Amino acid sequence: MKIRDYLEKKDKKLKKGQKRIKNFKVFDFNYLPDRPLMRDEVKPLVDGLLRYKSSGIANHLLVFGSRGSGKTMMVRHLKRLLSAKLQFVYANCRRHNTSYKMLAHMTGNKPRGNSQEELWEEFTNRYSAPAVVILDEIDLLSGKDRHKDILYLLSRSSAGYMTVLLSNNPKFLSRLDESIKSTLQPEIIHFRHYTAHQIRKILEDRAEAGLKKTDKTVIGKIAALTTKKTNSDVRVAIKTLYYSALEPEVEVEKHFERARRDIYVDVLSDLNDKNLLILRAAAEGKSRRAKKLYSSYRRLSSRAGEEPFSYAYFYSNLSYLQSLGLILLVSTKIKRTYTNRIQTLVDLELIQAVCKRRALDV
Ligand SMILES: Nc1ncnc2c1ncn2[C@@H]1O[C@H](COP(=O)(O)OP(=O)(O)O)[C@@H](O)[C@H]1O
Ligand SMILES: [Mg+2]
Incomplete structure (x- = not known):
């Protein structure tokens, strides 16, 4: 086959595949579903936030669970549901990997020029309690940030902020200094691995929102592969669903391997x-x-x-x-x-x- 023929054929096939997709945004990892799948692990999170809302007394939370177990999505969803009643502040440690950079981000400053004390003062002036401070991927805080000042400041502050930490690493807490641990004393919430049944449900909702037609056999296969070959990483499942919709003539296993590979490249680079x-x-x-x-x-x-x-x-x-x-x-x-x-x-x-x-x- 000539290169030109191959190119034209493939192009036509992809165009056809794209027509099967109703809404591309649904397959973006930042997409926030209207009604995420409920799971028991969400209850202590909701309870903690509601308690804080009514009492103003902070009970800090540490949510841990492996990648793709829905931590970020769930706090974003709760933020959306509660934002009229509670103030939320969010920072991701992957992007802002020191206490200083996080404070600069949360106060809308560039990470240079000010001292950390100045930034903290600005933070306390800007946000008055009740305010929930979400620190996502806290386990990626740089090793250079030895004392994890941000946690120290938040837990010692008399302002009464509530801190919600999200971590992939279950060992995060045990590595913290005793002084921070004893003031923070977070309630620990473990997001367990999704079962194949739960992943199937999530994919069915995604397919309904994003595809013109839902193929239940394909979804069942993807859910089974995801629980068997990954730590139930929903990201891999969603990406496989997307690839399968674009090229349904290719076996699901192939799409699954490709999706897994794509996601591993990101994880390995970090x-x-x-x-x-x-x-x-x-x-x-x-x-x-x-x-x-x-x-x-x-x-x-x-x-x-x-x-x-x-x-x-x-x-x-x-x-x-x-x-x-x-x-x-x-x-x-x-x-x-x-x-x-x-x-x-x-x-x-x-x-x-x-x-x-x-x-x-x-
Ligand atoms: N309960 C759920 N309902 C719907 N989608 C979910 C659910 N849990 C996870 N997802 C989806 O799986 C993907 C990974 O979730 P994410 O919150 O990024 O995981 P984590 O932050 O734990 O690594 C996202 O696209 C998210 O929308
Ligand atoms: Mg996350």
Whole structure:
């Protein structure tokens, strides 16, 4: 086939695919559904916000759950429902990764020129309680921000702000300084992995809002693949639905792999070098026991000229990598004792490509 023929044929096919889509925005990850699927985990979140609204007494919350478990969407939805009665302030630590940058963002300043004290004063003048301060992806706060001043300021403030922290990493709290932990004392809410049934429901709603026709068999397949091969990351499911609508003649499994890959590239790019090397060791290794994996990780680190994590730190990072949907920790029984085996969910080639881009030669 000539290039020109291929191009024309493909173009025609894609145009046809696009006609199956009623509303493209529905497939954007920032799209906020009118009626998200209800789940029990939302109740303590709603209860906490309502208690604050009526009493003015802050009870801080820490919501954790793996990527794509609906944390951001849910707080945005509640914000929409309650914004007439409560003031909300939102900052994402991925974009503003130090206390200083977050304060600058929330006060509408550029992150330069002012001192942190000045920014905090401006913050307190600008927002009077009751105000809910949402700090999304708080686990991505830079390691350079040792004292996590923003949490200290918010929890010690006499103004009575309520803080809602969202984290992918379940270990976030245990890494905080005792002084912050003791004043913050957040109520912990765990967003569990969605079941295949719940994902199916979410996809059916998406399909109804965004597609001209809903194919229930395709949706069932996507939901099953998503729970089996990811940590129930709804993002992967939604993207697969979109690709399947564009090219229904291609198998769902292929679209699923492509969607998973697209999303992994984003996740891998956000990892720091140490975690990237742990993941690489996991993907390269045959034996997947934590102790063995730690030795290969150390070997890779020394080849890359990186100082490795201690075993304890390495071990706690495994649960972080799991919360990002990159590995699975499977507990298996060997001679009456349980050990964790590590299963990698990302292709080695993809990890290698990201290492290469960062000049992490191993
Ligand atoms: N209960 C739900 N109902 C409808 N859509 C959902 C639900 N939970 C998650 N989603 C969708 O899944 C995607 C991932 O959710 P998001 O809130 O970004 O996850 P997280 O912040 O936990 O990583 C978003 O597109 C979101 O709209
Ligand atoms: Mg989020």
